[in-house]
């Protein structure tokens with residue numbers, strides 16, 4: 001996917017909007033028509049979340065594997081460092097994004113960082129988008145959670161001449177060390193959602209949506 005599709009289009013400086021779809025995003029799109037329209041504007045919808053892979057098998061339209069958004073982000077940052085491409089990081093709490101940037105500078109000392117800004121602002125705030133536009137980044141990682149991150153991207157995407165735009169959810173929190181990713185064994189057992197629930201029990205309502213998603217797939221009412 002990277003070598004055949006994403007890197008060549010980056011090289012041609014084509015604009016791209018990537019959505020990583022998990023069951024929560026699919027349910028949100030099902031319930032909110034406006035959000036669904038936004039998701040449908042994406043150039044690529046990548047299956048993130050074990051639930052999507054299981055559902056695709058049940059529906060006999062199997063997707064090969066899950067590609068976690070977190071892994072796409074880290075791969076892309078590595079590529080940016082190698083190729084001299086610049087990245088802008090938008091989102092998370094101010095202290096988290098500062099820590100994230102410190103970590104990224106340690107991990108990728110040669111990365112061109114076009115800038116960063118925390119994620120607690122009004123989507124209509126023009127100052128932020130104008131600053132980002134001036135920085136002309138090649139990649140813009142937006143960590144505002146769903147649906148805010150996709151809403152922000154779709155509102156301003158058309159104003160940019162180039163850029164790889166991607167919503168990355170809680171990925172800055174993971175790199176900053178605020179939230180831990182599930183151990184490999186849990187991921188293999190398709191239990192990453194349970195690990196997140198144990199770490200962040202306040203997310204229980206969102207996990208219910210994952211169950212509703214699976215239930216709807218099983219009874220074919222989606």
Ligand code: UDP
Pocket residue numbers: 091092093118119120121143144145146148168169170171172173
């Ligand atoms: N966030 C933000 N602005 C907001 C709401 C959330 O920057 O108005 C950040 C939050 O601090 C976290 C990230 O968005 O860093 C994603 O949060 P979550 O774990 O809920 O994301 P998801 O489950 O959608 O990947």
